[in-house]
Amino acid sequence: MVVDVTARTLGRTGIEVLPVSIGTAFIGSDRDRGEPMSDAAVEAATAVLTGPFRMVDTANSYGHGRSESALGAAVRALGGVPAGTTLVTKAGRDRGTGDYSADRVMLSFEESAQRLGIDRFPLYHLHDPYQMTFQEAMAPGGAVEALLRLKEEGLVGHLGIAAGPLSLVEAYVDTGLFDVMLTHNRYTLLNRSATALMEKAVGQGMGVINAAPFGGGILATGATAGATYAYESAGESVVAYVRQLQEICARDGLPLAAVALQFSLRNPLISTTMVGTASAARVAQFHEFMTLEIPEELWAKVAALGDPPVDFGAD
Numbered sequence: 262m263v264v265d266v267t268a269r270t271l272g273r274t275g276i277e278v279l280p281v282s283i284g285t286a287f288i289g290s291d292r293d294r295g296e297p298m299s300d301a302a303v304e305a306a307t308a309v310l311t312g313p314f315r316m317v318d319t320a321n322s323y324g325h326g327r328s329e330s331a332l333g334a335a336v337r338a339l340g341g342v343p344a345g346t347t348l349v350t351k352a353g354r355d356r357g358t359g360d361y362s363a364d365r366v367m368l369s370f371e372e373s374a375q376r377l378g379i380d381r382f383p384l385y386h387l388h389d390p391y392q393m394t395f396q397e398a399m400a401p402g403g404a405v406e407a408l409l410r411l412k413e414e415g416l417v418g419h420l421g422i423a424a425g426p427l428s429l430v431e432a433y434v435d436t437g438l439f440d441v442m443l444t445h446n447r448y449t450l451l452n453r454s455a456t457a458l459m460e461k462a463v464g465q466g467m468g469v470i471n472a473a474p475f476g477g478g479i480l481a482t483g484a485t486a487g488a489t490y491a492y493e494s495a496g497e498s499v500v501a502y503v504r505q506l507q508e509i510c511a512r513d514g515l516p517l518a519a520v521a522l523q524f525s526l527r528n529p530l531i532s533t534t535m536v537g538t539a540s541a542a543r544v545a546q547f548h549e550f551m552t553l554e555i556p557e558e559l560w561a562k563v564a565a566l567g568d569p570p571v572d573f574g575a576d
Contacts, residue, residue: 264526266551268315271532272468274419274440276347276383280526281551282316283309283544284472284537289327291539298331306335308541311343313548318470318535319377320388320423321353321369329376336378348379351388351423352404359392366407370416384441385411386421387433395432405438421470427458434462443535445472446491450480450506450524450563451499452571459530471525472535476571480521483507490571498570509562519550520559526551527560 268277288309289302309317310332319328329350342348352369354361366387374380387408390398398404411417421441422433433439442462447455448471459469475481478489484503488495495503503517510517525534536547 264523264551269532270468271316271384271470272440272463273466274384274468276316276419276468277345278316278347278468278533279314279551280533281314281522281547282318282470282533282535283312283314283547284535285309285317285319285328285332285539286323286537287328287539288319288324289331289539290324292327294325294327298327298334302327302331302539303334303338305539305541306331307339308544309538310335310339310346310348312544314544315345316347316349316533318349318351320351320386321373322351322356322388325356326372326376329373333377342379347383348377349384349386349421350377350382351386351421352408353388354390354392361390361393361398361404363402363404363407363410366404367411370407370411381416381418383418384421385417385419386423386441386443387439388423390424390429390433395429398433399436405436409438421468423470423472427455431458431461434458434465434467437465439467441468441470443470443472445535446476448525448528448531449474449476449569449571450521451476451490451502451569453569454572456530459528463530468532469530470533470535471528471531472537474522474525474534474536475518476521479503480506481518483517496570502566502570505566506563509559509566513556513559515553515555515559516550519553520555520563522547522550523553523555524563 350373352366419440422439423443444455476490484500
């Protein structure tokens with residue numbers, strides 16, 4: 262079965278996306294902070310901006326700004342963001358002090374706009390608000406006040422919440438102020454814990470972005486030595502389950518990574534699945550994975566394995 266790869270809208274935003282979008286957390290990280298941007302970083306940034314996918318995602322904090330700087334260099338070389346491509350970024354705390362106040366969000370926006378050479382973002386996320394409580398973020402002078410100001414001033418089209426812990430994300434979803442929810446590592450072949458929250462978000466007309474369908478490692482590499490899931494060493498039960506997944510994929514001559522990606526693409530609650538890369542070559546590979554035909558019988562075999570061993574995310 263081939264998944265539907267036609268364009269769709271990201272919830273109520275009206276932004277058009279494809280089933281796969283590209284994350285750029287690692288672009289620019291091949292050089293230390295303060296060093297000149299590498300040609301490889303700009304090449305990768307150019308590839309994602311001109312590739313077959315419609316949404317490219319970055320953040321103020323990625324590589325201490327190097328991801329945005331590489332993308333900005335590509336944008337300038339291209340004469341602007343290519344038509345049909347949406348470039349999205351995220352607000353970030355002060356990495357030194359932890360400040361995530363309204364003033365910091367405004368400064369974060371200015372930093373991103375300068376690096377990227379863009380003065381307005383169709384979508385702007387509150388990113389990883391872990392250094393403050395939800396109540397602090399919502400209070401006068403808090404981060405959300407600044408986000409609303411940016412929207413009122415026309416500098417931001419729509420607001421998103423991008424974080425991991427589901428209970429935290431849900432608090433922001435429940436405000437009704439956000440148009441998009443981005444969750445990561447919580448809906449994969451190994452973890453289905455985000456399902457209920459995705460249902461709630463879609464019920465409110467929100468767009469849902471599912472990031473890290475490879476679990477940050479093991480569903481792309483397989484059960485190799487030192488394999489990780491969600492930035493931590495994979496336990497024995499996870500490794501054993503992944504070996505079974507690999508055996509199922511191998512019988513049909515399919516890459517585990519393609520199956521992991523399409524597992525996310527098959528879920529109608531998910532507007533787009535975010536995959537990260539720092540390599541120009543991987544952009545074409547993701548397109549191959551997206552369009553690969555996977556027999557329906559394989560999904561029945563995956564289901565027959567029973568519940569996956571990873572179930573974290575609420576906290």
